[in-house]
Structure formats: structure tokens, C-alpha cells
Amino acid sequence: MTTKKLDAEKRLQLLVQFGIFVSKERRLDSLLELLAGQVSQILNGDRCTVFLCDHKAGVLVSKVAQGMKHTEIRVPLGRSIAGLVAATGESVNIPDAYADQRFSPDIDRVTGYKTRAVLAVPLKNNKGEILGVFQVLNKAGGHAFDEDDKGLLLLLASVAAGAIENAKLYEEIKRSQLETIYRLAITAEYRDQKDTARHLENISIISYLLATALGFSKEEAEDIKCASPLHDIGKVGVKDAVLLKPGRLNDEEQKEMRLHTLFGAKILANAESSLLQLAHRISVCHHEKYDGSGYPKGLKGDSIPYEARIIAVADVFDALCMPRIYKPAWPVEQAYDHIVSGSGTLFDPKVVNAFKAIYPTVRKLYGCNTVAEPA
Numbered sequence: 001m002t003t004k005k006l007d008a009e010k011r012l013q014l015l016v017q018f019g020i021f022v023s024k025e026r027r028l029d030s031l032l033e034l035l036a037g038q039v040s041q042i043l044n045g046d047r048c049t050v051f052l053c054d055h056k057a058g059v060l061v062s063k064v065a066q067g068m069k070h071t072e073i074r075v076p077l078g079r080s081i082a083g084l085v086a087a088t089g090e091s092v093n094i095p096d097a098y099a100d101q102r103f104s105p106d107i108d109r110v111t112g113y114k115t116r117a118v119l120a121v122p123l124k125n126n127k128g129e130i131l132g133v134f135q136v137l138n139k140a141g142g143h144a145f146d147e148d149d150k151g152l153l154l155l156l157a158s159v160a161a162g163a164i165e166n167a168k169l170y171e172e173i174k175r176s177q178l179e180t181i182y183r184l185a186i187t188a189e190y191r192d193q194k195d196t197a198r199h200l201e202n203i204s205i206i207s208y209l210l211a212t213a214l215g216f217s218k219e220e221a222e223d224i225k226c227a228s229p230l231h232d233i234g235k236v237g238v239k240d241a242v243l244l245k246p247g248r249l250n251d252e253e254q255k256e257m258r259l260h261t262l263f264g265a266k267i268l269a270n271a272e273s274s275l276l277q278l279a280h281r282i283s284v285c286h287h288e289k290y291d292g293s294g295y296p297k298g299l300k301g302d303s304i305p306y307e308a309r310i311i312a313v314a315d316v317f318d319a320l321c322m323p324r325i326y327k328p329a330w331p332v333e334q335a336y337d338h339i340v341s342g343s344g345t346l347f348d349p350k351v352v353n354a355f356k357a358i359y360p361t362v363r364k365l366y367g368c369n370t371v372a373e374p375a
Helices: 005-025 028-042 080-088 106-111 147-189 194-211 219-238 251-258 260-268 272-287 306-321 332-341 349-365
Strands: 047-054 059-065 073-078 092-094 118-124 130-139
Touching: 005 028, 005 147, 028 047, 028 130, 028 147, 047 073, 047 080, 059 080, 059 130, 073 080, 080 092, 080 118, 080 130, 118 147, 130 147, 147 194, 147 219, 147 272, 194 219, 194 306, 219 260, 219 272, 219 306, 251 260, 260 272, 272 306, 306 332, 306 349, 332 349
Parallel strands: none
Antiparallel strands: 047 059, 047 130, 059 073, 092 118, 118 130
8 A cells, every 4th residue: 555545544534533523622712722733733734823814803813823822813814824815715835935925924033933834725614704714834844735735724624614613603602691691690699799790700710710629620610600600699589678687687587588599499490501500500509518507408418519519618708708788898817717617517628628729819819919828
């Protein structure tokens, strides 16, 4: 079997894998990173940059450029090789970049990289609209990219364009969903909270940090962060006389207040969205205690949903640190001591240990920039 045939079979295998990989990734940033890595591997290129068009601003934008970590590249449409490809919809294959006047060496000067060969093709959707550009640099062995490489990259681009559009749609839907969640949460919290937005933001950040420290995946931690603002959505059903009482609640008023977990359960019941299903578990169970003394069901230990155990720590800590109609704000260190002392009774010890680990970061949310050692 010839070397060329072996290479063709290998590329076909990589192409099949490419389609499988990109179809599974819904998050746009992760998808773009995956695309860059796969394309450079399949084309035997040294680096790949994935540009997306921002037609309103008239630029190409890339947050994923191999060899340039955390650097966003912005290229005006019609300028440089990628900009010309986006503007014309035509592919460009340049064997010697520095001998071609279309090439701009600015990025090479900044990074110290030496661009030789450049292959760039447009990313088009099924309507023929330009979504962006694939740009691959420096084929292995110092060779120029050939027509087979160009055809293969165009094929990869057609597969990638569909995946990119799907990821954009997913992010747009999720943004709309998160905006709805946040507005619902504001409605529930504003009646008894002087600084509702800050309270919700703090709980979101702390819950994300806790979930990450506890080993949740980035996507799982993001979901907990996004669902956390709805933990007290049931407060919309609590009477003002109880919710806004400036003093200590009597037994009957306590019973009324505790109903907010059940109200939240009813509001979020039977949700089809996985994010709202998560919010449902949190809203019902975030007042359960690790020793079984909480409400509304008196759940104990691991029978309490893990996400609710995380929100319990985040919510109590921030509630203590923030002023409420019935109390002033506690000093941050006093609130920290309360969380630590509640390990194994009020709170899951694993979550408390995670809280100790993230505490230096948490303190900064409350204006404490000098880091004290956790107890």
C-alpha cells in the first residue's frame, strides 16, 4: 500500500472523528478550541486559528489561536489574509507568507513566531453566509499546503460551520434562560434584601467556587452557579408581614416563612429544562441540615441533594455578611466561624472543607483584601 493511500485513509479516519467530536460539544468556546486542535492535526499544520465574523463591528474575532493563550485577535474585514477571505468568500493558499503582500507580519513580530505557509478558507453556513475563517499555518516538514489540503479544509469547514451555528444558538437560548432566571430571582429577593443583585451575584460566585473545589466539572459548576439565584424563589408566596418583620419571628411566623421552600417547589415543579430542574432541587432542599434538623422534609446527610448542600453554605454565609431588615451585617470572620462550627451538624463537612479552601478568594468579595488564614 502506498504512503499516499495510507495518508488518505488516516485523514478519512480523522475526518470521521472530527464529525463525531464537534457534534458533541455545545459550548462555543470549547468547540472553537476543539476545532483548532482537530484542524491543525488533520492538516498537519503547526497552528490553527478560528476566526468568527462580527459583521456589525466589521471585524473578524478569534479567542482561539494556538500558541497565543488568552489573547483575542481582531482583524478588520478586508485586511490581512483572514480578513480578505471573510470579505470575498474565497480561499487563499500562500506557500511563502513573507513574499506575499497580503500577509501582515504584525502578529509574528509580537509573538516571535515565523509564519511560512498559510492556508485560509471561509466558514459558510448552508445559506452561503460567511460565519468566519479557518486559518492554518506552516505545514509539517516545511512543505506548502496543496490542493488536497485546501479541499479537505473546505470539507472540515462545512462540518464545523453547522456545529458553530448550533453552539451559537445554544448559547443564545441559554442567555435568554439565564436572564429569565435572574429576573425571577430578583422578584423573589427584592422585598427583604437591600442589595438584591449583590446577594445573588455573591451566592452564584461562591457556589461556583465550591462546586469546582469539590470536583464538579466546569459545566456542572456553571449550572449550579446559574441555578443558585432561584434558591429563594418561593419567597414570592410569603406574606409581607412575615417577610418584612424587623424583629424575631414567632413560632407561627416561622412556619409561614418555612413554606417558601414548598412554594419554590411548586413554582419550579415539572420543568423541562435541566437547569430549572436543578433549581427545583436547590429551592426545596437548601434549608435542610446535615444532621436532619432542617426543613421542609428533615433530610439527613447524603440524602440531601449535593447541589443544595453547596447552596446552603453559600446562602448562609452571604446572608450573615449582608444587612437584612431584621439584622445588621455580620463581620466576615464571624460568618466564616459560623460556617466552620456548623460542619457535620448544619453543613456537609465536605462542603465546609471546600469552603475553607476557597475562603481567601471569598473574602475579597466583601472587601477583605488582606487574606487571613482559615481556621
